[in-house]
Amino acid sequence: MEPECDVAEPERRERAEPLSSVERAIVQDTWARVYESCEDVGVAVLVRFFVNFPSAKQYFSQFRDMDDPEEMERSSQLRKHACRVMNAINTVVENLHDLEKVSSVLELVGKAHAVKHKVEPMYFKILSSVILEVLSEDLGDCFTDEVQMAWTKLMALLYWHITGAYQEEEIDRLRAGDRSVSPLIGRVAMVMCELWHAGCAYVGVRRREPPRLHGETAVWALRKKKKKKKKKRRRRRRRRTREGEEKGDEEGEEEQDEEEEGEEEDEEEQEKKKMMKKKRKKKRRRRGRRREGEEKDEKVDEEEEKVGGEEEEDDEEEEEKKKMMKKKKRKK
Known part of the structure; x- marks a missing residue:
């Protein structure tokens, strides 16, 4: 049995009305047109939010002292935050068929703003109305009554999930001790x-x-x-x-x-290789010279042999002639 607690817990809120399949299709179709220029639309939302409600700037130290709308539009930090807001809405719109994922994403956003940044929940209500105004201006004639009703339901759903984290935080704080x-x-x-x-x-x-x-x-x-x-x-x-x-x-x-x-070491090795190459080249040259000398000697010997053979033949012919002459003389 849990001990009784004298702390009065906050009353339960009425659950936001879910979107029908037709309304989901309307939201996704219109959002596809808006998300093409998501950075510009997000900057327009935040600039109008801070200009019309300057007390909201107390939670942003980067552009707390900015009063000029043009200066806000040029701020890179404001543009980054605008992209974060638009990307969060984009994840919700893309996953409207999966309510568990939508609730988990929005609970994380709500806890971060409730515990870390200490933002009052009323500013989310104001921001949702500013988003609807900018969407109506951006879509123009396409922002019909049906589109307005679908987006109003979606903003109410976002507000319900985000502020749920504030209620949980308040209950935990009250239960911690009176x-x-x-x-x-x-x-x-x-x-x-x-x-x-x-x-x-x-x-x-x-x-x-x-x-x-x-x-x-x-x-x-x-x-x-x-x-x-x-x-x-x-x-x-x-x-x-x-x-x-x-x-x-x-x-x-x-x-x-x-x-x-x-x-x-590489240079020394390269020098050694070069020296070895030079030595090899010298050896090859010497061998070539020796071979050339041997070939020349062989040619000389062959020529001498040829000359000697010719002289022997001449001597033999002369001897035969002499013999023939002697025979003729004998016959006479």
């Missing part, structure tokens, strides 16, 4: 706790935990602890990055030295 105090008192309590710890450390008393905090004070204390942890992590990351950069510089110098040594 002893919650204002943020100013919570900060004073935290300062007193820190002074108490410092006094104990100075006197030499063993450090004890201060009394527990409740409600907004506890939330503020947790946020402060988280900030301290984030700062420590950032310092560690910076140290690691510095050490990594120093190591990287040393490694880079070592790599450069190794590359230079490798280049020197």
Whole structure:
């Protein structure tokens, strides 16, 4: 059994009326025309929103001091935010057949604006009316009564899902404890706790935990602890990055030295190869010269043999002639 809680929870809201298949088709067809120039339409929506309701600029530090509409139109940060708004609407329009996905996307948007940015929910109602005005101007004659009814239903659906996150956040805050105090008192309590710890450390008393905090004070204390942890992590990351950069510089110098040594070795190897090539060429030349000399000697020997053979033949012919002459003389 859960313990009884004296906190009165907010009343349940009436659920937004869902869109029919015809209305979904109308919204998707008209949105396709608008989304062709989504950035310009989104900028027009935000500029009109901030000009007509300047109190909404308190949640945007980037263009909080901008009053001129032309200056707002030129702002790159405003254009980025306009693109985010138009892309969120685009995801909703594309997934109108899947209500679970639509509700999950819009719940994330609502929680971000409720918890992180602390935006009042009435501004979503105002923004939806501004979007309808800009759509009617952009579509012109195509913005008929049927189109207006479909888009009004869609804006009501968006508002219902987004503000649901605000109701959940309020219930969680009320259930956290009825002893919650204002943020100013919570900060004073935290300062007193820190002074108490410092006094104990100075006197030499063993450090004890201060009394527990409740409600907004506890939330503020947790946020402060988280900030301290984030700062420590950032310092560690910076140290690691510095050490990594120093190591990287040393490694880079070592790599450069190794590359230079490798280049020197490559140059020496190339010089050795060149010397070996030169030696091989010299050997080939010597061998060629020797072969040429041997061939010349062989030719000379062949010529001498030919000449010797011819002389022997001449001698034989002369001897035969002499023999023939002797025979003739004998016959006579």
